[in-house]
Amino acid sequence: MTIKVNQVTLYVQDQAAAVDFWTTKVGFEVTTDQPYGPDARWIEVTPPGGGVRLVLFKAGPDWPALSQDQPNYAMFAAGDIVKAHAELAARGVEFLAPPVEEPWGWSAVFLDNEGHRFHLSQDSANA
Template identity: 30%
Template sequence: MIQRIGQIMLYVNNQDEARQFWTEQAGFHVVAEEDNGEGMRWIEIAPAPNAETSIILHDKAFVASMSPDMNLGTPSLMFFSEDLDQLYADFKAKQVTVGDLVTLPFGRVFNFADREDNYFAVMEKKNTTSS
């Protein structure tokens, strides 16, 4: 039985630029960075150091050379934020490309793009767990 999502693979054209975007503009943390010395380098990022799910930034060209039939398209990701208005303002101040902040039947949401024009979404979701 699958119990949770551990890692999401994100294939990028430029790992250093992707790392910079996700850490400096989106506020993620680098959890780990590995390089096997043979061209295989990956950078693990997460919204918090102890997050259950992380994103692995892989070099798209390298992975394509190793697995030519692999689907290297960008996954459709939905992130959650407890303070959507503040995040939206922060992204705009950091010159992140953002869509309109809209209200849908399931909640308020906006999309944003990384430096490679991959689009992701953020939905307002209040933490309902008690501590």
């Protein structure tokens, strides 16, 4: 039996702003956008070429905010982290620092439009 991850949910306050960030700045594509309840939409964005879908889900008013001082559960990888960092930063993605080589590999942390932190690592399998 094979089990794989097909989507990760990111709870956001502003779905339109999140779509703009993940498509315009990160370069993902909207693959699903449909009504979901009275005040929200079911929106999925996917990296170019496919892969795990990121669901931009509208957080409820009583939901706790995602931690803005720790990275979130979703982690991203690029074949060339230095090139990816340069391209994303040129599109306006805010990084806390340029990529650095850690004992476990290359890493950088970036912020989304709501200030949530995400890791970007070097994908050694596709480097």
